Amino acid sequence: xxxxxxxxxxxxxxxxxxxxxxxxxxxxxxxxxxxxxxxxxxxxxxxxxxxxxxxxxxxxxxxxxxxxxxxxxxxxxxxxxxxxxxxxxxxxxxxxxxxxxxxxxxxxxxxxxxxxxxxxxxxxxxxxxxxxxxxxxxxxxxxxxxxxxxxxxxxxxxxxxxxxxxxxxxxxxxxxxxxxxxxxxxxxxxxxxxxxxxxxxxxxxxxxxxxxxxxxxxxxxxxxxxxxxxxxxxxxxxxxxxxxxxxxxxxxxxxxxxxxxxxxxxxxxxxxxxxxxxxxxxxx
Amino acid sequence: xxxxxxxxxxxxxxxxxxxxxxxxxxxxxxxxxxxxxxxxxxxxxxxxxxxxxxxxxxxxxxxxxxxxxxxxxxxxxxxxxxxxxxxxxxxxxxxxxxxxxxxxxxxxxxxxxxxxxxxxxxxxxxxxxxxxxxxxxxxxxxxxxxxxxxxxxxxxxxxxxxxxxxxxxxxxxxxxxxxxxxxxxxxxxxxxxxxxxxxxxxxxxxxxxxxxxxxxxxxxxxxxxxxxxxxxxxxxxxxxxxxxxxxxxxxxxxxxxxxxxxxxxxxxxxxxxxxxxxxxxxxxxxxxxxxxxx
Numbered sequence: 001x002x003x004x005x006x007x008x009x010x011x012x013x014x015x016x017x018x019x020x021x022x023x024x025x026x027x028x029x030x031x032x033x034x035x036x037x038x039x040x041x042x043x044x045x046x047x048x049x050x051x052x053x054x055x056x057x058x059x060x061x062x063x064x065x066x067x068x069x070x071x072x073x074x075x076x077x078x079x080x081x082x083x084x085x086x087x088x089x090x091x092x093x094x095x096x097x098x099x100x101x102x103x104x105x106x107x108x109x110x111x112x113x114x115x116x117x118x119x120x121x122x123x124x125x126x127x128x129x130x131x132x133x134x135x136x137x138x139x140x141x142x143x144x145x146x147x148x149x150x151x152x153x154x155x156x157x158x159x160x161x162x163x164x165x166x167x168x169x170x171x172x173x174x175x176x177x178x179x180x181x182x183x184x185x186x187x188x189x190x191x192x193x194x195x196x197x198x199x200x201x202x203x204x205x206x207x208x209x210x211x212x213x214x215x216x217x218x219x220x221x222x223x224x225x226x227x228x229x230x231x232x233x234x235x236x237x238x239x240x241x242x243x244x245x246x247x248x249x250x251x252x253x254x255x256x257x258x259x260x261x262x263x264x265x266x267x268x269x270x271x272x273x274x275x276x277x278x279x280x281x282x283x284x
Numbered sequence: 285x286x287x288x289x290x291x292x293x294x295x296x297x298x299x300x301x302x303x304x305x306x307x308x309x310x311x312x313x314x315x316x317x318x319x320x321x322x323x324x325x326x327x328x329x330x331x332x333x334x335x336x337x338x339x340x341x342x343x344x345x346x347x348x349x350x351x352x353x354x355x356x357x358x359x360x361x362x363x364x365x366x367x368x369x370x371x372x373x374x375x376x377x378x379x380x381x382x383x384x385x386x387x388x389x390x391x392x393x394x395x396x397x398x399x400x401x402x403x404x405x406x407x408x409x410x411x412x413x414x415x416x417x418x419x420x421x422x423x424x425x426x427x428x429x430x431x432x433x434x435x436x437x438x439x440x441x442x443x444x445x446x447x448x449x450x451x452x453x454x455x456x457x458x459x460x461x462x463x464x465x466x467x468x469x470x471x472x473x474x475x476x477x478x479x480x481x482x483x484x485x486x487x488x489x490x491x492x493x494x495x496x497x498x499x500x501x502x503x504x505x506x507x508x509x510x511x512x513x514x515x516x517x518x519x520x521x522x523x524x525x526x527x528x529x530x531x532x533x534x535x536x537x538x539x540x541x542x543x544x545x546x547x548x549x550x551x552x553x554x555x556x557x558x559x560x561x562x563x564x565x566x567x568x569x570x571x572x573x574x575x576x577x578x
Binding site: 017029033039078139147156230 | 349376443448552
């Protein structure tokens, strides 16, 4: 068994790092505490207590009337639909960008040894496409899906479509990055063997790369789909369809029993999707 | 919510297995068919209008929207405001993650099976049914509390806390802390449940009590993973903290909300650039700390 304790003690004897780190940490903590306006007493003041009571007593019992449930049926399905289409768009965008963003695929590596050598223009072209793909991916995933959704709502209008686009773009960036990491981790011997038989690049891709990476691809994509369900459930807060819109409405109207119902629906939906995705992963 | 997930293991990729003449089973076909059905159903239901997106009108709308974003507005007041927003976002994510850590650490030891009611530590206990039940109760309570915290998304927690304690960054801190507390609790619990039992056994054989075992056998084993998970959640939280302002919980999100609503495209681009820089910085910082501390 490794003993992490021991190694950290050995290291700390020689360096200033722990002291500097504690000092920085403490000052960041104090400054953040002040900036974030932390005020635990807010719960115990008269107003806070009243709100808490109003919230808790308003929540129970949850509104399980048929009327309301049937009203929630469509948004719940829409949430699933948004997540499926969003993940699909994310895969469609992330896959090619991920390939371009893989250094061993687009710039150097076994496959391109013969190609890159001697031709400066090709090398430059390859590097540009690599850097552009990396840049686009990092831009896509650094902007939160909420901001994307809000911008798409402004650009293409309210509704599920902007949610789909938001999830597609934000998750495309994440999937692309992970895809390229998976690509870089492949075993090169099958590729070289294929190359030595005279297979062209497309053939190497389909018979050398793809069989190796496919299981990881599918499992990570499914994991992202689970995340997409959660995300699409709340993207509606900015008007991008699904259950989020209903949560926002009920919250604004102080109908806490409806909020509780929606949360229960959300719970079962997320649990169901997790279960389904685990099942599919097990089969693969 | 987002961020790259370290939990998904990347196992050693085996050589592709080929079964010559093997045909896809009925399972594969039905799986593919249901996937296709799911796809078609979602396509029809989610109001996708790709043709519109690529038509002159729809595409033009998006292009003109993007055009309005440029150039980013770097005038001093906007920069100052964005800077304040960024610092506030950082503060929210920082305190929120620490709160989450506190919540997770205070609950998780009750929520891991091998520490609270079964396994090595309790082998010597007489098999009294009621004692076991008594220990089962805190376990179940802790588990369901973590589940509850985790299931409700951060944004919904933020909505609730905005109602409870009013607008500002504080409800954002609470929302992050509560939701992430549930997530970290689950992750920590998984780490605790597969600690190496050998050090525990050897300590037990020297007559150490349970608290001593916890401090000298269990914590040293799990601490690096705890730290690494906390740093990972911090990376996620900085992204969430940047949008919590959409529901009134402070930070950059609040400024973005205003900029989008009032069609201040140039300011919006500045704010988005700030998010980009902040998120990238935190990613680097967290990677650095992970290397340094572990």
